[in-house]
Amino acid sequence: MDAGMDLLHSSGVELVQYLQLNYKDSQSWFTFISFAADLRNTFFVFFPIWFHLCEAVGVKLIWVAVIGDWLNLIFKWFLFGQRPYWWVHETQFYANSSLPLVQQFPITCETGPGSPSGHAMGSSGVWYVMVTAFLTIGFQKKQPCFQKWCLHVLLWTVFWLIQVCVCASRVFLAAHFPHQVIFGVISGLAVAEVFGRINAIYNVTFKQYLKITLSLFSFALGFYLLLKLVGVDLLWSVEKAQRWCVRAEWVHIDSTPFAGLVRNMGALFGLGLALNSPMYAESCKGKRSQQFNFRLSCIVTSLIILHLFDSMKPPTQREFLFYLLSFCKSAAVPLVAVAFVPYCISQIINREGKKLL
16 A cells, blocks of 8 residues: 555656656746635635625535535545655655655645645635536526537636646645645535535525534544544644745745634634625615626625735734634625625615715
8 A cells, every 4th residue: 555655656756846847937827826726715806706796606605615625624634645845755765766856835835734635626616616607697598509519618628727727736836746636626526516406505594604614613623632632643744844844934824724724614604694694684685786886896895805804914923813813804704795895885875875866
């Protein structure tokens, strides 16, 4: 088993070296792709746009992103996956030869286990939701079969090009082995397909949101503590990242397993709070919410506010404070996009309307 995994890892390292050697001029492109595929962009960019274009798609995006990333964490804790940038230093596979040179970059040194790739899993799940939403909207219109076929081919071609770019980016940066990004893409598609069939997510009360959030967090924390009691530290990968990253400042606390967990729980909690708030009921349930100008105003305003909000980073000196503020920041994102911004714009329009009268 170990010999088989060593062969799989060594072939993966060869691909990392091939990409880094032959596509070294594309470093900025690969870095951008990894940045764009981060789930943070789902919450701060895709969600506010889709929520005000089609509320159901926006809600599904959050569920797929949150549950998918939670499953990714559980998978990683079960599979104990290595990452190329530290595996080459610790394996005995190269005992009788020189170690392969694997270059590192500022976003290489993620601290969680490597399998499956969170970027690949999140990207495939989120883009699957968006592509199927585009196709559903397109197929509702009366169009010739040829045009529908062309739209279908075009969108799925774009989808797979994006996934290939994301996978190549993660391998180029030496953050993942090829089999890990492939597993990530398949897992993300599975999560998105499952949630495409669950209509119950559109009618969840705040109490249910709270129960689900607490259940997911409690399961992850309980699993971690249980294995800790029997001598298995699920944060083993953090020590490896700190030891083998070429620059200490490239190891960030926001890439740790618990940082992702609290961010996701915050987003789900915030969505439940926003969808069941009086501000949402007043501004997004009436006729005005169907007006294009109102939707466009909500999208633009939300994107601007969330961009400014995202630039504020929680302090990293104290872990508990960082996790608490990360949870609050993530919870605030859907609150801003779903409740606060539509309510404020609705109030402004009402006041302008009264002045005209």
